[in-house]
Amino acid sequence: MNTTFNGLKYSVKFILESRISKETGTKITEHVPILMAVSYGGKRSFHNIGFRTNSDLWEVAKPFSYQRKNTFNNDGISASTINATLRKQASAVDNVFSHLDEYPSVQKFRELLKEELNYPAKRTAKEKSILEYFDKFIESRKGIVSVWRIKQFTSCKNHLMNYTEEKLLNLTLDGKTGQTDHLIPG
Numbered sequence: 381m382n383t384t385f386n387g388l389k390y391s392v393k394f395i396l397e398s399r400i401s402k403e404t405g406t407k408i409t410e411h412v413p414i415l416m417a418v419s420y421g422g423k424r425s426f427h428n429i430g431f432r433t434n435s436d437l438w439e440v441a442k443p444f445s446y447q448r449k450n451t452f453n454n455d456g457i458s459a460s461t462i463n464a465t466l467r468k469q470a471s472a473v474d475n476v477f478s479h480l481d482e483y484p485s486v487q488k489f490r491e492l493l494k495e496e497l498n499y500p501a502k503r504t505a506k507e508k509s510i511l512e513y514f515d516k517f518i519e520s521r522k523g524i525v526s527v528w529r530i531k532q533f534t535s536c537k538n539h540l541m542n543y544t545e546e547k548l549l550n551l552t553l554d555g556k557t558g559q560t561d562h563l564i565p566g
Contacts, residue, residue, distance in 0.1 A: 388477055390420035392470050394429070394445045396438055409435035411454045414447075414462070416469050418493075421483030425490060429469055430547045431455075431462045444470065472496040498550050510551040511541055 382391045395415050399408040411434065416427045433453045439446055444466060447459040476492045484492065514537045522530060544551055 383474065383477070388420065388480060388483060390418060390473070390477055392444070392473050393417045393419075394466050394470075396433070396435060414466075416466075416473075418473055418489070420477075420489075423483070423486050423489075425486045427469070427490070427493065428546065429465055431457060431465065433462065469497070508553060510553060511537060511544075513553065514540070 382389065384390075393416070395417055397413040397415050399412060400406065401408050411432045414429050414431050414433060416429055418425045418427070431453065432455065433447050437448050437451045437453065437459070439448050446466060447453070447462045449459050449463075451459045453462065472493060476489065476496050480492075514533075518530060518533045518537065521533065543549075
């Protein structure tokens with residue numbers, strides 16, 4: 381979809397990642413990542429939206445491609461959930477460009493987009509990220525458990541951090557009560 385804000389032209393497309401199987405040499409058509417491609421000012425930025433689908437469930441259409449209605453991907457996620465995420469991401473791109481006067485670098489655009497997608501999840505001073513608690517836990521275990529166990533804890537924390545970044549989640553806990561009612565997906 382081609383759009384213009386403040387004289388800045390850009391387009392947003394949702395595409396399936398194109399991969400070739402190492403074993404067979406053919407194009408992979410099952411369980412492939414859905415990407416958002418944003419083109420602007422001679423630059424192109426790709427963003428994994430966090431879902432996968434099969435090529436036979438994907439509809440190429442205007443203004444946006446989407447997963448065929450009333451279907452589920454291999455992970456059991458409904459088309460309505462995936463398509464709502466597509467609309468949310470496209471809306472976030474519109475919001476980013478609506479506040480710009482010039483084309484940003486690809487890195488700056490990624491930062492602005494990530495900030496826009498996490499906007500409702502701003503933390504108060506009393507809230508702490510689960511990852512901050514995880515760091516404190518790891519520190520408290522040093523000298524009590526083996527170095528290998530500390531490496532396992534750190535690896536687990538890194539996997540959680542990568543997952544939250546990929547899914548654009550902001551995981552927080554209320555420091556006073558420890559309640560997870562502030563667990564907010566982005």
